[in-house]
Amino acid sequence: MFRMTRRAALGAVAGLTLAAGPALAQEEEIVIGASLPLTGVFAFAGVAIESGLNDYITLLNEEGGIDGKPVRLVYEDTGYKVEQSLAVFNKITSSEDVHFYYGDSTGFAKTIGPEIERSGDMVLAGASFATELNDPEIHPHAFITGPDYSEMVEILLEYIAEESPGATVAMINSDTEFGRDPIERTKAKAEELGLDIVLEIVTAPGAVDVSTEVLKLRRSRPDYAIFHGYVLAPLPEFITQAKELGLETQFMGTFWSMDSKQWADVGEAADGYMGVMPYRYYHDTAEDAPMLDKIREMRGVYQHSGYMQGFLSAMLMTEATKRVMASGEELTGDTLKAALNSIQDFDTGGIIGVPISIPGNSVPVGRVYRFDAAAGEMMPVSDWITLGD
């Protein structure tokens, strides 16, 4: 019988280690970490984001990864709770070599921000479009895959000013950090564009009945009303009551309240609802969107707008990584952010309909869509609007 002595065992371990060394080097990979809200109040988006991130990474790996190195997404569910998100971050970043991290909320981004800046190891992307994160002075290693919330409303205001100069506008915001985000910038931009903010409504978090708010709307009869800080409720009830009262106000919303399928489920009341969307919808068959064809090949059913956000986030994170590796520099927060900012007139394969640049922390591009109840889809009503052009 074979008997292994301690010396023999040590020798075997050493030999295995030496033998595995080159193999490990060959299997070196790029890891993207993520705190994803797969359960909880934001799960509807988290699940879609996870699919989008993973699908782009799958496509990339099928084409050889980055410089021959495969990309791997390491993530865990956070339940959309900041403390859980932080725990996931600590777990993933302590066990993996992570240089891009996808966070699930504004709260997480603001909490982990100082640590990201202190370590200097990585860039933080995520599901938050908070205006506060779009300040390269305060958050030099943050990145938003799209316009921030204020920029979204500014895109809508530019559209309104173009269509109806001097129009009256109502702002309807939920009393949450998310909802209050663009209020100040909205007022400033409206003044700059000659639009008149005639009504400001703040709804309590979780408010269901909106009768009193509709009464306020009936008093001021604005040409446009812009919702921000909501996903679906209480928008359909708001719109239904306003229509029944004969108001001709055009209702608009921002990214998280612009998913096509959720409005299709609402039905007739959704007809005419407009808003800003930074990405093309799943059903868009534009000729210059080959990436959407690939997505439809991979996923035969409609994908939530969060999917596009995740997909494009993975595309831009890996593009920046590729650029840093091509330059021979080390992967750090500084080099990756510089690589992101070097992205100019970049073709997203049609996810966004125009070539994009990342001048600061955001991609300030969007398009205005209008829901067509007969078609059951969001339809574009404007060209792509790039702020600052």
Added chain:
Amino acid sequence: MSDWLFFIEVSLAGLGSGALLALAALAFVLIYKATQVVNLAVGELLMLGGYLFFAFAAGWGLPAWAAVPLAVIGGGLVGAVVERGIIRPMLGESAISVFMVTVGLGSVLIGLVELIWTADPRTLPAFISTKPLFLGEAYVSRKIAVAFAVAAVVIGIFLLLFRFWRGGVALRATATDQAAAYSCGINVPGVFSIAWIVGCATAAGAGILLGAIGGISPTMGVFGLSALVVVIVGGLDSILGALVGGLALGLIQSWTGTYLGGEYTNVVTFGILIVALMIRPYGLFGTHEIERL
């Protein structure tokens, strides 16, 4: 438009949403009155009612007249299962243990709903007309008016049942003294079951009305928190307290949201809770228990 008409319209809207609060509060009261258990899962049972209606009306394509009672019965069945399977084995345990079980039950219900229907927010098939209703010149949302009428009828029925029906009297007797109720031949465990069934069915009904107005999502159970404020202010064991507390809170929330802004609604709501607890910890209409040593 005159300011008075606007004030009346705002007040009517407040009364309507207050009626919904009262209906949800009734679910707390019915269960507490019989079993002395504060069921913190009422909000989630309310959510489940909305989803059951969604399943029957949108999934199976049943008309509203069939889907509504089925969803309410479904809520009652869940109540029966919970009472027999979870709450009754806890008889004799400390109140805090039972209370924590209901907290866990709420999380389980959210998880189940997310598993079955996903976490996507949804809209219920329309079953209440959206045509505006005018009382004189004052506008009232028809859905809110329907919610008010349903809540008023349901609460009125319960007030009468507790006063005159044998089962209602048995429930009141059980609430007053369980041992004495046993000795009088009242089937106390049966009373517990009925309270849970009726309480959960009421919550499910409130969930359908709430879902018809604001849509459904796994997080809509937070509405239960406002209803909890109602029962604490009105009295945990008082049906009349649920009615008066609900209408009062609805009015106050409506006035606050209109004249101060929505950002003050929760501050005022929970401010009232604190003041009520300091002044009348047993609620406006609740039983003031005096322990004699």
